[in-house]
Amino acid sequence: MSAATVSTNLDVMSVRDGRIGHRQDMSITLYDLAGADPELRFSPYCWRTKFALAHKGLPVETIPWRFTDKSAIAFSGQDRVPVIRDDGRAVADSWTIAEYLEDQYPSPTLFGGPGGRAHARFINAWADSILMPAIARLIIRDLLDIVAPQDRDYFRQSREARFGMTLEQTQMRREERLPAFRDLLVPVRLVLRNQAWLGGPAPSYADFILAGTLMWPRCSSRFELLEVGDPVGAWQERLLDLYGGLGRSAKRAA
Amino acid sequence: MSAATVSTNLDVMSVRDGRIGHRQDMSITLYDLAGADPELRFSPYCWRTKFALAHKGLPVETIPWRFTDKSAIAFSGQDRVPVIRDDGRAVADSWTIAEYLEDQYPSPTLFGGPGGRAHARFINAWADSILMPAIARLIIRDLLDIVAPQDRDYFRQSREARFGMTLEQTQMRREERLPAFRDLLVPVRLVLRNQAWLGGPAPSYADFILAGTLMWPRCSSRFELLEVGDPVGAWQERLLDLYGGLGRSAKRAA
Numbered sequence: 439m440s441a442a443t444v445s446t447n448l449d450v451m452s453v454r455d456g457r458i459g460h461r462q463d464m465s466i467t468l469y470d471l472a473g474a475d476p477e478l479r480f481s482p483y484c485w486r487t488k489f490a491l492a493h494k495g496l497p498v499e500t501i502p503w504r505f506t507d508k509s510a511i512a513f514s515g516q517d518r519v520p521v522i523r524d525d526g527r528a529v530a531d532s533w534t535i536a537e538y539l540e541d542q543y544p545s546p547t548l549f550g551g552p553g554g555r556a557h558a559r560f561i562n563a564w565a566d567s568i569l570m571p572a573i574a575r576l577i578i579r580d581l582l583d584i585v586a587p588q589d590r591d592y593f594r595q596s597r598e599a600r601f602g603m604t605l606e607q608t609q610m611r612r613e614e615r616l617p618a619f620r621d622l623l624v625p626v627r628l629v630l631r632n633q634a635w636l637g638g639p640a641p642s643y644a645d646f647i648l649a650g651t652l653m654w655p656r657c658s659s660r661f662e663l664l665e666v667g668d669p670v671g672a673w674q675e676r677l678l679d680l681y682g683g684l685g686r687s688a689k690r691a692a
Numbered sequence: 693m694s695a696a697t698v699s700t701n702l703d704v705m706s707v708r709d710g711r712i713g714h715r716q717d718m719s720i721t722l723y724d725l726a727g728a729d730p731e732l733r734f735s736p737y738c739w740r741t742k743f744a745l746a747h748k749g750l751p752v753e754t755i756p757w758r759f760t761d762k763s764a765i766a767f768s769g770q771d772r773v774p775v776i777r778d779d780g781r782a783v784a785d786s787w788t789i790a791e792y793l794e795d796q797y798p799s800p801t802l803f804g805g806p807g808g809r810a811h812a813r814f815i816n817a818w819a820d821s822i823l824m825p826a827i828a829r830l831i832i833r834d835l836l837d838i839v840a841p842q843d844r845d846y847f848r849q850s851r852e853a854r855f856g857m858t859l860e861q862t863q864m865r866r867e868e869r870l871p872a873f874r875d876l877l878v879p880v881r882l883v884l885r886n887q888a889w890l891g892g893p894a895p896s897y898a899d900f901i902l903a904g905t906l907m908w909p910r911c912s913s914r915f916e917l918l919e920v921g922d923p924v925g926a927w928q929e930r931l932l933d934l935y936g937g938l939g940r941s942a943k944r945a946a
Contacts, residue, residue: 547807549807550805550806550807550808550810550811551804551805551806551807551808552804552805552808552892553801553803553804553805553807553808553809553811553812553891553892553896554804554805554806554807554808554810554811555807555892556804556808556887556889556890556891556892556896556898557804557807557808557811557812557814557815557890557891557896557898558807558811559883559886559887560811560814560815560879560880560883560890560898561811561814563878563879563880563882563883564818564879566879566882567878567879567882568878568879624817624821624822625814625817625818625820625821625822626814626817628817628820628821629813629814629817632813633810633813635810636810636811636814637807637810637811638806638807638809638810642807642810642811644810644811644814
């Protein structure tokens with residue numbers, strides 16, 4: 439049983455009590471990328487959504503999904519996860535889901551107001567366009583060892599087309615490239631000098647964007663991206679403990 | 693007469709009318725980095741402050757300041773600009789000034805709420821740690837041609853110590869490095885696909901951070917950083933027109 443499922447059971451009552459008549463007595467369903475091991479959940483985008491749901495105290499039931507299960511989420515009108523189903527509504531894309539949750543369940547807030555939402559878009563775009571490709575070049579071959587057997591050909595072909603080289607070449611000499619990767623996190627370190635979270639005194643969706651992004655290498659690889667003593671690591675440790683240890687208890691690749 | 697001074701005269705009445713008893717009948721004073729030509733104002737951090745003041749509709753009188761005028765701002769307890777004096781209070785550092793202005797003169801907002809402020813800190817840190825050094829490597833030698841004669845030795849020595857090479861070497865083969873610089877702006881382009889400003893439907897301090905940063909090369913160099921057709925360029929054009937063309941009318945290096 440995953441941590442997400444456990445928190446579902448704990449949270450159902452409070453949400454039902456708070457929203458009688460507003461939603462059905464049913465938790466939100468999340469299609470969540472899984473590996474060969476169905477408990478290994480490693481999508482950085484699904485993790486952003488899981489932290490956002492946990493922050494809102496919304497119960498969630500996760501359905502393990504594989505890259506080649508396109509038909510299972512065809513109802514969402516597209517073919518990538520995360521996809522949530524909430525009381526009959528389907529919402530896809532982690533950013534769109536975050537906005538949906540904020541509009542539908544305003545408290546506690548994910549964004550801290552309209553400016554927070556607008557500026558979080560930049561942090562989301564930065565994570566997607568700068569961090570994600572850089573992390574991919576450090577762990578992409580490791581992912582092949584955890585994806586479901588039926589996903590392996592798809593995974594290799596689609597990623598090799600994206601990077602224009604084999605998975606093995608993409609990840610090659612990663613130790614030498616670690617310092618450049620760590621330099622990408624300088625803006626985060628500067629922020630953490632002045633506030634405990636990217637969201638300020640409390641975590642916001644900005645924290646979940648970065649945390650979700652870092653759950654990807656954490657769950658799928660044993661290659662350590664952060665240096666011991668990095669303030670980003672200390673921030674990550676604090677985040678892993680939130681929501682009953684949702685992040686910390688997540689299964690990791692052996 | 694600079695655009696900043698013109699807007700002062702226009703805005704004094706409205707601010708005085710709105711804040712009787714709250715502040716003196718005096719505009720805010722800004723110590724603003726200037727070149728040999730006192731009308732050439734090229735500090736990226738002072739520009740962030742000037743856009744923020746204009747956004748708030750606050751009158752400002754700018755005092756041209758040079759790198760070696762340390763004693764002129766000693767009252768602020770440090771030796772860098774921007775420094776503002778507002779009704780006897782001295783505030784230094786562009787971020788600190790933005791927070792001061794937001795707290796002191798809440799409307800119109802710079803941040804759009806507490807989340808907006810927290811997340812703008814990330815954008816500020818990104819601009820300072822990623823964009824600024826990258827722009828420096830494209831224009832730092834050009835700056836030597838515009839700084840005041842008394843600043844030239846200081847400027848060369850301090851910047852050459854920072855980069856560990858001569859100004860000429862730092863800027864060398866800049867054309868080849870332009871594509872890598874432009875790639876740094878990908879997150880901005882992604883945001884602008886979905887909203888008109890980094891601040892959302894209206895500009896926020898996040899826009900002024902980036903705009904101020906880009907006023908630095910705009911005012912001090914004729915080297916074009918952005919490609920024709922870049923959405924960041926279209927955003928910049930719109931920003932230059934705000935507040936009576938505050939940015940557009942700023943003097944540029946010949």
